[in-house]
Amino acid sequence: MARLPAKSLMRFKCLSKLWSCLIRSGFFSNLYLTVTSRPRQPRIYTSLVYTSSADHAECDSMEEVCHNPGKSALLSLSSSSSSNSAESLNTDLTMEELGGHNMLVLRGLILYIVCRKAFIYNPATRQSVTLPAIKSNIFAQEDYWNTVDYFLGHDPVLDQYKVVCNVVRWSESLESLTSEHWVFVLEAGGSWKKIEFDQPNLPTRPGLCINGVIYYIALNRVYRDIVISFDVRSEEFNMIQAPLVGESMGFIEYGGKPTIFGYTHLKNGMVDLWVLEDGGKWSKKSLVLQASQLQLVNAGIIDLDHLVVQCTSQNGEIILAPRPMPSSCYVLYYDPQKNDLRKVNVSGIWDFDGVGMVYIYFRHMDKSESIVHLET
Template structure:
């Protein structure tokens, strides 16, 4: 393993946090990780503390290849009660040929630093936000075969294993989400929901490698909720809420669809017209449901 220099001084909490900013936000146990200029930042809504992690010195950044992709994932080991940020770095040629991938890991603790993990699998490009379930980070990516695979990173051991996604998952399609369903990673394909009212749910069963499939058909009385969505209006999955509801967002016009996969029931929420008492969680929070669990609020304390 190789490591970058320790940057304990950069982990000083910032108590003045005027706005979130950034992108690729993901929440886990009351903490939010987001990215600004390729740097990972962490925010604790309970204490209003934030920190920006130090940079790491990847040799891939110095390469002349035109495309460089950086993705951060956030994980928690329930046994050691330890948080880790995982960064995937990938470079590609002008012909979109994936060349190399690197993995870097940062343990969220005083004096923490980035270390590079040994990884000998093929280069791949993550395409969705990751999930952390029972100490394992799952994320969806494709490699040189252009087929989707699920990469499983064990937070404690830092081992990685790869599981092939179902062949039925459409390639180069944006109309599906990678979500948690019933405590398991799942792929929710809603690419045909507007035309036919049908969506597909693929669930990765325990011990991996086996996918179960379930077809969901919108009730006729709810089909009108998706009738005004066309190819110019993109419906995006923003994670899952309570009771296994998938949160789908449409920006123009602005509203949310909460799809209960257990009951096969959809409800529409228009944030601007909702009272304060029943206002749904914001788009920022909805990546992984609400932030009610603040058990990690001491994680940013020095």
């Protein structure tokens, strides 16, 4: 039964209360995630947030778009290749009115933000939930920048999903920085709970959840880059000083550990991996691209100055994409194990009429589909 497609299991819930309870149970949902015999094609989900050309002049920043979100779409991309053509990512499903900013993917669930509110979507069950709005006094203070960031975590011991929210009030120079931290347990009757943490911080990169701990990179008044960790079960925060890497960096999972991927010197064929080891120590691994890869870099067909790390694939490849995305859409796959860099074209991103300003987020889906039943 655990080897059946998710679509079939959703239909079988109607057979009886017993079947419905079994399929919706946490035990069966976790069993379904661990069954690896079902063949799955590598898949990437893309959140496309855009304004129309007519509204483009009125929204000149992401902050304005968050308050005037315009339109959005969630695109499912699958890989295809043949002996006569290079690999490409093609749109096989478009879900309009879904998707938003700063999309995160964890255990088959997708979290995204629209107008400061968090939404969670399960592509396998087509179920979507909207988390309640946070009642923070920071939003009422308009004299500085106000931002909100969400992170999704899972506690493997208690089998609980939790959403962490960081609400920040800050000045451009960070002389004034205030933040609040809230936690929401994803279950029936859940509500936001404020968590005390005496280190105000401003997140700068999407978060990760590894073995029941959420990690994200942030700024504070003293350090430019710090790593904030949040234990999903104990609901405790910690702060770890990050190494000086540079502006061109991404935060990824590498070898089951939080890792900073530095690619400031990619044009010279060099990248760095800073791995957070046990005990809070960092180990550095420097890699030099092969000569064949340098041809791709030096040919001028990729925009090195605007590359952004998007995610990692289930095979451990780092996926980068230019921002803003050019009309000839593409992503880069970098495999640190094989030290291999390749370019993959993407189709279907611009198949929307009158698109003005666009924000695109690529996220690789986990190894398995999730049939977890979302409740709030």
